[in-house]
Amino acid sequence: MSERYERGLAALTALNGPDGVAVIDKLSEFAPAFGEQLVEFIFGDVYTRPQLDLRTRQIVTISALAAMGFALPQLEIHVRGGLRAGLTREELTEIIHHVAAYSGFPAALNAMAVVRRVCAEAEAAAADTH
């Protein structure tokens, strides 16, 4: 594996944990080069740039995915990643306030439903370990 892939995989794992690795594993069975490009370009080239911290990257990404509207499965993964990168539930809903004004309430309502579901799951999982 290339250094770029290794670097990307480490960044992907840090952000998305086992979810992210599972996506790549599944892709690799069916379209290996696609999974490789995803890891190398997204994570090896862009996410590892030091100029923008991971928390801010997640804010920017969640905003874009929510604005586009059709990317709700990816939004879900990135909301989980956002929690992992240190965003709180309040900060996640704060993003959606902006989505409402700049991308319309339908996009915001759909995104808020995703944020709510992911936060509920995370809170339930945290309660389980107590």
Added chain:
Amino acid sequence: MDEGERHELGMKTRRSVLGDAHVDRAEANKTAFTSDFQDLITRYAWGEIWTRQRFDHKTRRLLVLSMMVALGRWEEFVMHVRAALFEGELEPEDIKEVLLQCAIYCGVPAANTAFKEAADAVAEYEKASA
């Protein structure tokens, strides 16, 4: 807070984010047809959303830029790039990072257009700060 106070707070926020020159122009161009809309966005977007405490203006500027790229709202994108550079605390480097991130989620052509649309404002800013 009554709606008069909200409008006042919104106008103050709008001026601090977009700059006096821009807002003065928008106010001067207000017509009977557009004034209700101007009042609504001043109270709602500027008075209710940008004034919330959870994120600073820098973070809000970044997430608005990414949504404008996601939606291809180039006029609004350029306005916010200009404001972020000249009125805000963003540097061309910060804008570049957001656009690289957008290349992943919104597609390379969206980022390509965004770099082109931002170029004039970035060049002016660099000339002014040289």
